[in-house]
Amino acid sequence: MKFLSKIFGGGEAKRDDAALRAAFDRIQRILEDEDFQLEMVNPAIRDMLKTAPAYDKKPGGTGEFGYSETNPVPVNGPIGELAYLSRLEAGPGKRLMFHRLGSLDTLDVFEAVTFDGSQWFILYLDMYHSKRSKLAPEGLHFTSEVPQFSGFHTYCKGFPYDFIEMKGAEQSSDLSFAYIPISKVSRYLEERVFNRPLAHKAKLELLEPRLSRFIA
Incomplete structure (x- = not known):
């Protein structure tokens, strides 16, 4: 998204209002528009x-629902997975950071943790659908905040x-400016509050040998 880099990169005292509006409109479509999210997917699928x-x-x-591989969350492709998970929270101020652990056949498996480190989850998503689910797994609901990507x-x-570091790696991608500001989570990262509970670690250990993983 080269034109966004020019708009947001600083160095110019004045920015073109029309270009700025277009940039924000594009970000909004990346976050919200399910059809547009599909247009960003590899043409092969x-x-x-x-x-x-x-x-x-x-x-x-x-x-x-969402916690079992036999009842995954249906979503619209890989961008749909980001959009869905970034909307979830366990309570006010407890949105999720997440990453993809790997895949089980056609399912993607994600590990997630609340921003404050208090709750950990393993979630199963099926991205081979045209729309994303409007349901949230038990104990989670959809945030009222702007759903910028958080994983x-x-x-x-x-x-x-x-x-x-991972957010920085997105700087050259079309998704870069759709991500949350670092300030949303920097306090908790600095305070080192993230410690996996023993029960969660046990689930990961059982799951790990079954996963197919592709590290970018």
């Missing part, structure tokens, strides 16, 4: 996603302490 079934919950799914579709080795 874009047409398939556009014609894929859309529903809030898998028909016949079993187990806890990554790649594996983060130092999660979540490498959040700043």
Whole structure:
């Protein structure tokens, strides 16, 4: 998104209002517009996603919605995964940071933690749909804040302490300016509040050998 870099990069005393509005409109579409999110997907799977079934919950799914691989959250492609997870919170001020642990067949598996480090989750998403679910997993709901992205579709080795580094790696992508400001989480990163509970670690250990992982 080269034109955005010029607009937001500083160095010019005045910026073109029309270009600025266009930049914000594009960011808003990346965050909100499900059809536009599909247009950003690799053409190899874009047409398939556009014609894929859309529903809030898998028909016949079993187990806890979003927490079970037999009842994953349906979403619209990889950008849809970012948009969905970035909307979730466990309570006021407790939105989620997240990263993709890997995949189980056609499902993507994400690890997430609240901004304050108090709650950890493993979530299962199925990105092969044309729309994203309007339902939230038990114990979570959708934030009223601007849903800027707060996680990554790649594996983060130092999660979540490498959040700043990973966000920096997005600088050359179309998604860069759709991310939350570092100030939203810097306090908690500096205070080193993120410690995985033993039960959560046990789940990860059981899951790890089954995952296919592609590290960007």
